[in-house]
Structure formats: structure tokens, C-alpha cells
Amino acid sequence: MTSFGRFFLPGPTAVHPEVLAAQNQAMIGHRGLAIKALMEELQSGLKDVFQTSSPVLVSTSSATGLMEAAVRNGVRSRALTLVNGAFSQRFGDIAAACGFEVDALEVEWGQTITPEAVRERLSEGGVDAVTVVHSETSTGALNPLAEIAGVVRDFEDVLLLVDSVTGVGGVEVRTDEWELDFVLTGSQKAMALPPGLAFGVASDRMMARSAEARGKGVYFDLMAFRKQIDNLQTPTTPAVSLLYALAEQLRRIGAEGMEARLLRHRAMADRCAAWVRSMRDEKGLELMVLAPEGERSATVTCMVLPEGVSGPTVVSAMKDLGFVIGGGYGKLKERTIRIGHMGDHSVAELEDVLEGLERVLR
Numbered sequence: 612m613t614s615f616g617r618f619f620l621p622g623p624t625a626v627h628p629e630v631l632a633a634q635n636q637a638m639i640g641h642r643g644l645a646i647k648a649l650m651e652e653l654q655s656g657l658k659d660v661f662q663t664s665s666p667v668l669v670s671t672s673s674a675t676g677l678m679e680a681a682v683r684n685g686v687r688s689r690a691l692t693l694v695n696g697a698f699s700q701r702f703g704d705i706a707a708a709c710g711f712e713v714d715a716l717e718v719e720w721g722q723t724i725t726p727e728a729v730r731e732r733l734s735e736g737g738v739d740a741v742t743v744v745h746s747e748t749s750t751g752a753l754n755p756l757a758e759i760a761g762v763v764r765d766f767e768d769v770l771l772l773v774d775s776v777t778g779v780g781g782v783e784v785r786t787d788e789w790e791l792d793f794v795l796t797g798s799q800k801a802m803a804l805p806p807g808l809a810f811g812v813a814s815d816r817m818m819a820r821s822a823e824a825r826g827k828g829v830y831f832d833l834m835a836f837r838k839q840i841d842n843l844q845t846p847t848t849p850a851v852s853l854l855y856a857l858a859e860q861l862r863r864i865g866a867e868g869m870e871a872r873l874l875r876h877r878a879m880a881d882r883c884a885a886w887v888r889s890m891r892d893e894k895g896l897e898l899m900v901l902a903p904e905g906e907r908s909a910t911v912t913c914m915v916l917p918e919g920v921s922g923p924t925v926v927s928a929m930k931d932l933g934f935v936i937g938g939g940y941g942k943l944k945e946r947t948i949r950i951g952h953m954g955d956h957s958v959a960e961l962e963d964v965l966e967g968l969e970r971v972l973r
């Protein structure tokens with residue numbers, strides 16, 4: 612097993628031993644006073660993470676489950692899907708798989724979507740929802756979510772559905788202030804929990820859309836989630852052990868403070884970028900960060916490798932040194948590698964990975 616501080620996948624990310632240990636508690640029923648007390652505690656911490664006063668829905672599924680919930684409850688007939696990488700592409704694919712019409716606004720992988728382009732496309736009319744991935748985990752690019760949300764708000768009856776899976780908990784997300792209609796994440800990314808839970812917040816507009824949605828199925832019906840969370844419960848049996856881990860992690864997040872947590876993540880991204888620059892300027896390595904400066908996620912860095920150096924080879928050489936890093940995703944597999952610096956990692960641990968990476972690359 613890889614010890615803490617050596618596991619830098621962009622999800623799942625390393626889980627702190629105290630959080631892992633918290634799972635080891637006796638079961639409680641999912642109806643009744645005990646679960647309500649637990650859920651009440653969780654709500655307070657989760658609202659802080661999402662910067663919302665709305666209830667945070669807790670789903671026992673991976674994040675993809677709530678991506679499906681987003682489109683099934685939030686799209687009436689046609690969605691505009693903003694594509695700048697593999698996960699945003701997937702969001703559109705999920706909408707299509709659920710039977711909706713999908714238009715794509717696509718930019719080159721690694722780039723970000725401009726609010727102006729969204730405005731131009733929405734002005735043409737015909738779509739009732741927009742899907743966007745906040746932090747594109749496949750490329751390390753961070754979309755200007757607040758600005759995109761501002762544009763979508765100008766279009767009446769268009770909902771904004773946000774995958775912030777590698778955003779929430781590591782990058783600023785102001786659910787209420789930015790008036791996001793649905794924003795979701797999974798437990799195993801910047802929240803640094805074991806995989807298996809997903810969290811989402813729905814606006815009143817989203818709930819109204821859900822109320823009129825047909826064919827949304829049972830498991831991801833947001834009406835059912837909302838009804839139960841108002842009673843501090845979940846529609847179906849939750850992964851209780853993971854809720855214990857979440858309670859512990861929210862205590863840890865509360866102790867650090869969200870502001871400090873976001874700064875720590877930004878410091879890790881900045882350190883990666885500075886390291887890449889020094890490899891290029893001082894060591895003559897043709898290494899690059901894929902996303903442009905100023906448009907980079909705080910939680911994942913995607914590096915473009917020098918010509919002739921293969922991504923999978925670097926990942927496997929790192930493994931030999933005892934580090935797990937992410938390979939390039941999809942069509943970026945050969946040319947890139949990714950370092951997930953999110954959750955409970957620190958700059959100090961990151962230094963060790965970068966030192967290893969320098970040995971591998973030279």
C-alpha cells in the first residue's frame with residue numbers, strides 16, 4: 612500500500628488516516644433520531660463548503676450519479692454542453708444518453724470557455740439548460756464559473772448545471788452568490804474522502820424544473836432527495852460508514868477553515884507551475900503546463916511532456932519510486948501526465964513528488 616503523501620491521483624485522492632478510521636463505527640438505522648443528529652451535523656459543514664444556505668443533498672453514488680440527476684431533473688428538452696475536456700464531454704454524453712437533445716460549445720482541450728461565447732450561443736435561443744465542468748480534471752483548466760453563471764442568469768428559463776467535482780472543497784465555489792442551479796461533487800476528490808458519496812445543491816428554479824420533469828426515474832429524483840433532507844434523511848439507505856468519515860472530515864475542514872483550505876490548494880498549484888517553469892528555464896526540459904496561466908485549477912495540474920517522452924512510461928517510473936500520479940486522460944494519454952494536489956495534501960509533500968519527477972524526467 613502507498614503511504615499518505617505519495618498518492619497524487621486526481622481522484623481518488625489520499626484519505627487521512629483519522630478519516631479512514633472514523634468509518635469503523637457501529638451501524639445506525641437510516642430512519643430515526645441517530646441519523647438525524649448525524650445529518651444535522653453534516654449539513655452545517657457541507658453548507659460551509661458549498662457556501663450555501665440551501666440543504667446539501669447527499670447521494671450514495673459516485674459523482675456521475677449526480678451528473679445524471681442534474682440532466683434528468685434540470686433539462687427540459689435541449690441542453691447546451693460546454694466542452695473543454697473529457698469530463699465536460701461526458702456531461703453532454705450523459706444528457707444524450709438520457710434522451711435529451713444536446714448542442715455543444717467546444718474549445719480545444721486545455722483551454723477554458725469564455726462567458727462571451729456562452730452569451731453568443733444562448734442568444735440564438737433553443738436551449739433550456741447549460742452543463743459546465745468547473746475544474747476540468749482531464750486538463751487542469753478552470754472555467755470562469757462566476758462569469759459564466761452571470762451570463763446564464765441573463766437568460767430567463769435557462770438553468771446552469773455545474774460539475775464541480777474537482778472544484779468543491781479545493782476551489783472557491785459560491786453556490787448562492789453565483790446563483791448556480793445545480794452544483795455537484797463526489798466524495799473522493801477535493802473533499803478527500805473514500806469514493807462512494809456525491810453531494811449536490813439545487814436552486815429553487817432547479818426544484819421547480821424537477822417538479823415538472825417526466826421520466827426522471829427513481830434513484831436520482833431530486834424531489835425525493837429534497838423531501839427527505841428537509842427531514843434530515845436520505846431517500847434510500849445511505850452509505851452510513853462514509854457518513855461517519857464525512858463527519859470527521861468536515862470537522863477537520865472546519866478546523867482548518869475554508870479560506871485557508873483554498874489558499875493551500877492554490878499554493879500547491881502555483882508550486883507545480885513554478886516547478887515546471889524552472890525545469891524549462893534552468894534545466895532545459897521542454898515541459899509545459901497545459902492550461903494557460905490564470906486559467907488553472909488549484910486541484911490538478913496537467914503537464915505536457917517533452918517530445919518523445921511517453922506519459923505511461925513516466926507514470927510507471929514514478930511508481931517505481933513509490934509515487935502514484937495520474938496519467939493523461941483520453942486523447943491526452945501519451946503526451947501528458949497529471950498531478951492531483953487536492954484534499955489533505957500539502958506543498959511539503961508535493962516537493963517530494965516533484966523531486967521524484969525531476970529524477971524521472973532527466
Ligand SMILES: *Cc1c(COP(=O)(O)O)cnc(C)c1O
Nearest residue numbers: 622673674675698748776777797
Ligand atoms: C472524477 C470526475 C467525475 C466522475 O466522478 P465519479 O465519482 O467517478 O463518477 C466527473 N467529473 C469530474 C470533473 C471528475 O473529476
